[in-house]
Amino acid sequence: SQKIEQNSEALNIQEGKTATLTCNYTNYSPAYLQWYRQDPGRGPVFLLLIRENEKEKRKERLKVTFDTTLKQSLFHITASQPADSATYLCALYSGSARQLTFGSGTQLTVLP
Amino acid sequence: DGGITQSPKYLFRKEGQNVTLSCEQNLNHDAMYWYRQDPGQGLRLIYYSQIVNDFQKGDIAEGYSVSREKKESFPLTVTSAQKNPTAFYLCASSPSTGGTQPQHFGDGTRLSIL
Numbered sequence: 001s002q003k004i005e006q007n008s009e010a011l012n013i014q015e016g017k018t019a020t021l022t023c024n025y026t027n028y029s030p031a032y033l034q035w036y037r038q039d040p041g042r043g044p045v046f047l048l049l050i051r052e053n054e055k056e057k058r059k060e061r062l063k064v065t066f067d068t069t070l071k072q073s074l075f076h077i078t079a080s081q082p083a084d085s086a087t088y089l090c091a092l093y094s095g096s097a098r099q100l101t102f103g104s105g106t107q108l109t110v111l112p
Numbered sequence: 113d114g115g116i117t118q119s120p121k122y123l124f125r126k127e128g129q130n131v132t133l134s135c136e137q138n139l140n141h142d143a144m145y146w147y148r149q150d151p152g153q154g155l156r157l158i159y160y161s162q163i164v165n166d167f168q169k170g171d172i173a174e175g176y177s178v179s180r181e182k183k184e185s186f187p188l189t190v191t192s193a194q195k196n197p198t199a200f201y202l203c204a205s206s207p208s209t210g211g212t213q214p215q216h217f218g219d220g221t222r223l224s225i226l
Binding site for chain 1: 116118147152153154155156157160170202204209211212214215216217218219220222
């Protein structure tokens with residue numbers, strides 16, 4: 001069956017360090033992968049989209065990689081700040097399913 | 113400001129009661145979606161609509177119903193047939209249903225059982 005796994009439910013890092021979040025998938029052939037940020041009691045907010053033929057995408061302090069051989073995406077936040085503390089969700093879109101499927105998220109806490 | 117408005121923020125349902133969650137968008141998007149979020153789980157798709165007067169079942173449509181009579185509005189009814197309705201419900205929209213389209217979310221409705 002199709003499955004999306006995001007690394008450990010919670011990740012704590014020190015302010016200023018780089019946070020790396022992992023999204024692994026099985027039994028998918030995603031055409032696109034999206035990352036969202038969700039704050040408590042709020043809806044997710046779109047951050048980045050990467051296509052299957054793109055290796056890397058950057059936006060300010062954010063970087064996403066997409067390795068279709070490893071079936072994995074990595075999401076990096078450089079120079080992390082306490083304001084980056086939130087839950088980060090990856091979502092895969094496959095042409096066959098024609099819908100976005102979300103992972104369960106990783107809760108990131110950046111400690112001052 | 114354009115966006116998605118969900119109401120109410122909190123909703124309580126009695127046994128055997130149907131309740132309707134409101135979702136309105138002013139982004140002029142064709143596609144709209146309803147998701148359910150349970151603690152520790154990803155968002156699960158309930159229903160989606162690609163265009164007015166059309167909607168499709170998602171992965172967990174049983175016990176739910178929707179309508180799409182206007183482009184801006186996509187209400188979700190949680191029927192008494194849904195035996196475990198307690199969850200956080202999120203509405204989203206996008207210009208179309210393609211994979212390159214980011215989804216814009218409302219701030220959710222938290223439904224609980226009395």
